[in-house]
Amino acid sequence: MVGEISASVPVTATTSGLTSEAIMAKDDFLKLLVTQMQNQDPLSPMESQEFASQLAQFSTVEQLENIDSNLSQSVQLDLMLTQAINNTLSVSTIGKQAKGFGNLVLIDEAGDAHLSFNLGEFAKNVSVTIKDEQGFEVRTLQFANMSTGDHTVSWDLENEAGERMPEGTYEFEVHAVNAEDSQVLANCLMIGNITGVRYEESQAYLLVDNQVISFGNVMEIGMTDTDEEQP
Numbered sequence: 001m002v003g004e005i006s007a008s009v010p011v012t013a014t015t016s017g018l019t020s021e022a023i024m025a026k027d028d029f030l031k032l033l034v035t036q037m038q039n040q041d042p043l044s045p046m047e048s049q050e051f052a053s054q055l056a057q058f059s060t061v062e063q064l065e066n067i068d069s070n071l072s073q074s075v076q077l078d079l080m081l082t083q084a085i086n087n088t089l090s091v092s093t094i095g096k097q098a099k100g101f102g103n104l105v106l107i108d109e110a111g112d113a114h115l116s117f118n119l120g121e122f123a124k125n126v127s128v129t130i131k132d133e134q135g136f137e138v139r140t141l142q143f144a145n146m147s148t149g150d151h152t153v154s155w156d157l158e159n160e161a162g163e164r165m166p167e168g169t170y171e172f173e174v175h176a177v178n179a180e181d182s183q184v185l186a187n188c189l190m191i192g193n194i195t196g197v198r199y200e201e202s203q204a205y206l207l208v209d210n211q212v213i214s215f216g217n218v219m220e221i222g223m224t225d226t227d228e229e230q231p
Contacts, residue, residue, distance in 0.1 A: 093194050093221050098208050100218040103188035105130065105155065105170040106209040113155040114192075115141075115172045120185030121148050123176035128153060130172045138165060146176070152191060169211075194221075 099116075107113045115128055126143040138159040157165050176184040192209035199205070204215045 093206065094196060096194050096221050096223065097192065098194050098206055098213060098218055099150075099189060099191045099220040099222075100206075100208075100213045101187065102190035102211075102213055102217060103171050103173060104190060104211045105172055106190055106192045106211055107157075108192065108209045111157075113157050113170075114152050115155060116150065116152040116189040116191040117174045118150050118187045118189055119146060119148055119176055121178060122146070123184045123186075124179050124181075126174065126176040126186075128172055128174050130155060130170055132165070133169050138170070150189065150191070189219075 105113050105115055115130070117128070119126070123146045124144065126146050128141040128143070129137055130139045130141070132138050139155065140160070141153060141155065143153065159165055172188065174186040174188060176186045178184050190208055190211065190213055192211075194206050194208055195210075196207040197204055198207060198212060206213045206215060206218065
């Protein structure tokens with residue numbers, strides 16, 4: 001009978017609900033239907049409308065599985081298309097200026113180091129702390145009375161003792177307070193010229209003044225100062 005057959009189907013429950021073993025797929029449904037027909041009571045066979053109803057349920061399960069498969073393929077195709085578009089567009093950005101989230105010190109072709117950040121409001125005091133690859137502080141720059149918006153400051157690549165720091169990757173962090181000594185929101189930015197594009201694991205990364213910015217962290221791409229000077 002149906003009740004007896006259903007009891008033999010393995011069901012595994014977890015605290016978050018049924019697992020995949022407890023979800024009846026179309027093959028399980030078909031096996032259950034065939035087994036039910038083979039073991040039905042000869043004196044009380046399954047009526048035609050009941051049989052048709054179960055066939056309709058089987059068809060519904062099959063259609064749902066097909067829909068799920070088609071949706072999964074559609075998501076994969078959309079992802080591949082998005083990556084292809086990003087990769088193509090990223091090449092066209094070479095020579096432009098990019099602004100994105102990041103706290104790496106950018107060093108341009110002339111060897112000048114600059115650090116960019118955004119202030120959420122007017123700041124009475126701003127301190128920019130620079131750290132080396134090991135996380136040790138090498139220099140702290142102090143500024144006063146900085147307005148709301150984007151700012152870029154320069155670093156002479158010297159530490160607190162006046163010694164020239166070697167080439168490498170440096171990070172910075174910004175701390176700012178207003179006239180009431182309350183903390184001001186400060187976001188570290190990376191603003192510089194795009195000199196190239198790097199592809200890693202199907203992802204595009206922009207090379208901005210000898211540093212790498214993920215394409216997903218870019219906020220704005222615009223003309224460089226040289227472009228703006230041209231008539």
